[in-house]
Amino acid sequence: MGKNFILDTNVLLHDPDAILKFDDNTVIITFEVLEELDNFKKDVTDLGANARRAIQRIDQLRSGGDLKNGIRLPNGGVLKVMPGYFDNTLVDAGLRDSRQTGHRLLGLACQLQQNTSKPAILVTKNINLRLKADALGIVSADYKETADVTQNGYTGYQELEVSSETLANLRADGSVTLEGHRFYPNECLLLRDKEGNRLLARIADEEGHVAVRIPHFGDGILGIEPRNLAQSFAFECLLNDDIKLVTLQGRAGTGKTLLAVAAGLYKVIEEDRYHKLLVARPTMPMGRDIGFIPGDVDEKLRPWMKPIYDAVDLLQEIDRRSRKRRLPPDLLESKELDIEPLTYIRGRSIPHQYIIIDEAQNLSPLEVKTIITRVGNGTKIVLTGDPEQIDNPYLNTTSNGFIHVVNKFKDQAIAAHITFLKGERSPLAEAAANLL
Incomplete structure (x- = not known):
């Protein structure tokens, strides 16, 4: 009928x-x-x-x-x-x-x-x-195209109990086949045996059976050390050049943007793997807009891009205090870093760059498609977002472009997703995120 x-x-x-x-x-x-x-x-x-x-x-x-x-x-x-x-x-x-x-x-x-x-x-x-x-x-x-990734339980990683022999083989060979299990490509694992021994691993094949060991990051990346399991998994995905698309989901203070910027600068400046780090975010205000902002284009945009500048400033401060300086003192004026609003990305082809799209939950599925289709050869793109913190009145936790990408790409070998569950900004920030 x-x-x-x-x-x-x-x-x-x-x-x-x-x-x-x-x-x-x-x-x-x-x-x-x-x-x-x-x-x-x-x-x-x-x-x-x-x-x-x-x-x-x-x-x-x-x-x-x-x-x-x-x-x-x-x-x-x-x-x-x-x-x-x-x-x-x-x-x-x-x-x-x-x-x-x-x-x-x-x-x-x-x-x-x-x-x-x-x-x-x-x-x-x-x-x-x-x-x-x-x-x-x-x-x-309501009009819904996708389901909320937090509702279907996919966080991009899980814990699995294995035999001591499996852990030994992974430690010795660097990889192991997990018989009787099937995971998403690039899904991360905490493997443990009954004796309490643990190793971190990532699924490295499209069929979802072969796990490779995740290395220990030592002193961290540009002085940023992972503070929890999700951050360790995030660094693995952010630094792997074979993973072309990474989505990082989490509440404010979980470290999404800082880890992404640190990994991007490391790949551009330390490894010279990409020509430039391009960081962009939608110009979407929280609450009432403040109206006209005086100054030139850079001065007008700086309030919108302040979270990105804060992350860069923190990395520069850590670098200044380290024994071996890795970042150029004029980083914000250098050709290796470009911070701009998303408006400037439309219509471009962007090859050989490390791209970070911050606050991607404020984008529609069509807007996200427009952005990802700008990616050229040799480019890696990272989307960060918090579906519970949407400022766009036409989107919600299930219809935003960030969740749309997570669900569409979670079974693709070129993509990885990590959900941050623990805040690391401060005890007060974490308490506020949980209670308010």
Whole structure:
């Protein structure tokens, strides 16, 4: 029988191709949603780009038929465009603004529910609108493409009890085949026997059976030593040139950005493996924006990029106190380090660089795809993010681009993921993260 899915504007702003992702059901776009997309299309942000792409997608599909009566979609579904609806049912419920798009979507859902045999489902990322729909007896749903990695339990590493012989072989040969087990490529392991002996390892084959020993990092990387198991695993993935994509997930204070910057500078300056370390992050404020910032481009951007500068400053301070200095004193002005907003990455091809994208949870799946497809030959890219700390009002813990990448790449041999569970910034910061 199929279903009628009524899409809110925020769904198309989140994913311009959402129209094609409802299988063989009917997808309905209202005139009001088209008007809102038209208002967004002039926006210079990614919302404007997504609005333009959604409009173009609908226009392309229009060549296949009549939008009023329905156009057959490639996946077997149908696309219709029709006006929203408003009647006394909504007025009686206290929703008196007949011009509000959300109310007209609710009215249309009520009308379809009463006059057609197909179930009507309102798809919106607006929680308040979903609450209103539920109160009116209308079925509603959030638009989700992926599941939260923290919900399916994948952290990128696990503990496994093995025989003493297995540990001995790993210690002697540097690798061992784990019979009867299958892991994700580059998944990290804490292997222990009944006597309490332990070794760290990483899965090194696509089939998920062969584990290689993770070396001890000695004095750390540029003075940064791993303080817990996850940080040791992170360094292994960050420093391995065969792993082209690394995702680091964790709350504030777990060391994601600092470890990534330290590893990137080490690979660029110490090993000369990459031409440059490029660090970027979205210019997304926390709370209310402070408005106009005076100065040139660098001065305007510095507040947005301050966490990156803080990490670099800490590494330079550690380097100044070490017996053997490894970082150039003019690091921030050198050609080996480039700190910039994500806006400057679009449209480029970036070869032979170590790229770090900080705060990637504030990016949509489409934005993350745009960034990763910029990666050229010989480039490694690291995404750091905390899905519980999203400042983008159109994203949540399950729909953000960071989690999208984790789920799509976790079975790929060129990618690795590590979740940080313990904060290392300070006891106060860790307590605040857990209690507040």
